[in-house]
Amino acid sequence: MKSTTTAGPLRPAPVGTADPAAMTDEQIGAEIDALTAHQQDVQAHPGAWDQLRTEIVPRRTALAAERRRRKLARRDRERAQREAAALAGRRARTAVGARRPDGRYPVSVDGLERGVVWRSGRSWWREVDGQAQPDGHGTRREAADAVVQTADVRAEREREEERRAQPPAGWVAGGDWRALERLDVLRLPGGRSGAAWGPVWRVTGREEHRGGRVSFRMEPVGSDDLGVVLFGEDLARFVRPAAETLAGLPGTPFRLLFPAEHTARRLLDVSDELACLRRRPGCAAAERALVLLAGVEDGSSREPAADMRRIADLAGELGRIVAVPETRDWRHWAHDRRLAEHAQAFAARAAERFEAGGGALTEEYRAQLRG
16 A cells, blocks of 8 residues: 655665675565655655655666666577487487498488488588589588478478368368359468468359459358459368368358349339438338338248238338428438338339239249248
């Protein structure tokens, strides 16, 4: 608890006299804590500032510097120990052969020849798996050790690529991209960093081009992110979902299952009118109409004709609301009335279309609605 007492003499700070280099880590930590607690306790005293500047800060700075020096020294020792252990392990796996007529020494790693080293000028150079490396080394042993490190890095990279090439759980190898069709679901390999496999994509279109090239339009499954266009040569490797995995993914959107029907319903759109009326006082019915309209457009409505009739009734109600003298906006009431009349007439015609089963309303979709 901080003290607010300013009367009486200032208590002396618990500043130690021992050399920080001769103190243990626990002693340094305890003195720093004591100095901080003392500073907080006497900070309201008139003489606290001078004591802080001349006694507490210099001592605490010296203690903190010593603690940091020890931390860095420990880190360097541990790193040196790890590097020494790694070097010993690599040398145990390395064997340098006899000098060849061309002046090069073969280097074997785990019993398998992986490269050669040779001296040129004052430096030793290396070649790993037939590829010369650009940097030189001071001794033959250093160059041979570099051969081992390069071989290990390449082996680890190959293992990682093999691991990342394995299909994830619930997915199988996709096969030839030429067999991809619209509405197929797939995943593509990820980059060198991050996840081994990217997000789930759904093919939304396939287009043949001159010269035999084929492009695929794709969009992410279960996301509103932007889609992509990829050519067949970009799909050398992909995976498809197994049956149980596909069943757990979000279903195909209505606009993709029935594109003609979706296009026809978009033409019936009166959302602009309803959205404009929604901003007017007392027009909460516009929000209810927009919810119904969204269900009709995305195919979730099981009774589109009835819903469009209800939208027409709500539009008529909105027309009466904006015309009431107590609630109408005198600057916009004529425009609002026309919007409501247009929405009412358009929704009524849409309801008649659904009732008649005309337009692009397919038998397949009507069966889905009845189911």
